[in-house]
Amino acid sequence: MADRRTRLAVALCVALTAVPVTAAHAQVFAEFGTGATWSSILVRDTIVDGFTAQPAIAPTLGIAVGTPLGPKYEVAVGLAWARSDLQQKQTEGSRDIIPLTVWTGTLDLRWRILPWASAQASIGAVKYSAADEGRQATLFRNDQPLEPTVGLGVRVDHPLGRHFLVALDLEWGLHRFRTQALSETGFGSRIVNRVFLGATLRWSNAETTR
C-alpha cells in the first residue's frame, strides 16, 4: 500500500517537473542548503515508566534544482539529508538509541509573496534509514520506512551578485510514521512534524533580479 503511494508520488514528481523545464527555455537554478531539522516524537511508549523516542536536532544538507514558471512562480526538485541520533527521552534523562538518517525528496512550488520573500508548498517522500549495527534491536529492524510528506515554507532572500542569491529558509513538513516492528507490537501510526531552519545559496543561469 505504502509502496504504491510512494510510486505514485515519484511518478507525479517526475511528470510535474518535466513539463516546466521544457517550457522555461532552460532557465534553471541550483541550490545548496544547510541547516538543522527538528523532528517531533516518533513513538511514545511505557515500559515501567513512560518515555518517548525522538530524533535529536539533525544537521541537514540539501540540494535542489529548479526553473521559473513565470515572474512570480518557480518549481524545484529537492533532496535533503539529515542525520542525528534517535534518542529515548524520559524524566531521568535521555540516551541514544541508534544513528538515524532521514532522506527527504520533494517537489517544491514557490511563489513570491513580497519582493524579498517567497512561500513554498511541497510534496514528496521521507525515508528513514537506521545504522546497520544494532538495528535488529530497534523499531527499524524489519524495514526502513518510506512515507509521503507534505510541507509548507517561507524564504527570505537577498541577491548576491548577478547570478547568486542567499536565502534564509523556514520549512515545515508533515508525514505519517510507522514501522513493521511497531505494528507487530501493537502500535498504530503517528503523524510526525519536522521543521527545518537553514540557509541556502542559489545559483541561476539567468540574472538575479527583484
Add this chain to the structure above:
Amino acid sequence: MRKRRARALALTVLVGLAGCQSVESPNRPAPYEFRASPTDPIFHFPSSQLPVRFWAETTGALQEYVELGVQMWATQFLYGEFWGALVADSLQADVIVRMPGPPPPDAPLTDDPPVQTCIGVTQIPNFVDDGSGQLRFEARIDIEMRWFSGEPSDIANCLARVTAHEIGHAMGIFNHSSDQNDLMAIPVTARRPTARDASTIQTLYHIQTDILPFQP
C-alpha cells in the same frame, strides 16, 4: 479570496495539531518474575556496554545456535536496549558458551515437536562490591550445553531451543516462567521468545541494574 486563504491556514494548523496526537502504548502481557527471589538484586547488561560479546566454541553448530539465540532476543526490543555479537577472542567476551564432548550429529533445524535430547546450564557468577559501592560480577557468565543420544534433528532442535533459553538467563532472567509456552519455561519447548518473554525482558531492561557485568 481571503476566506479561502483563511481556510487553508486553518487546515494547515489542524493538520499540524494532528502531529501532537497521543498514541497509546500497546497492551503487553504481564511479565513474569525475572529474579530467582524477589529480594535478589537485578542484573542486566547496561546500554553503555553494547553489544554484549558472546564467545562460543566451534563444536558442531554451537556458534550458529548462539547467533540465532542472540538475534531472537535482540528482536524483542524496539529501543536498542540489548543486542549482541559473536567475538573470536574468549578473553574479550561477556558470555562464554561451551559444549564439552564430541560434536553432535549435523542436522538442519526443523519444526518437529520438541524432544528433550539436550540440557543447558548457565553459571551466574558471584558478585562483590567493586570498591565504589557498586556490585559487580566476579567472572564472566558461563553457559554449558550438553546433548544426549537421539535423532540428529531432535538434537539440533533441542540445542537451538535450549541455547536461546540459556541466553535468556545470561541476559538477566534468572528465573523460569510458569507458562509452558514461554521460552523461559522448563522443560524448554518453545522455539523463540513469546510475547510474555518479550514483555519480561523489556521490563528487566527498563529497570536500573544493581549488578554490573564482569570487567577483566
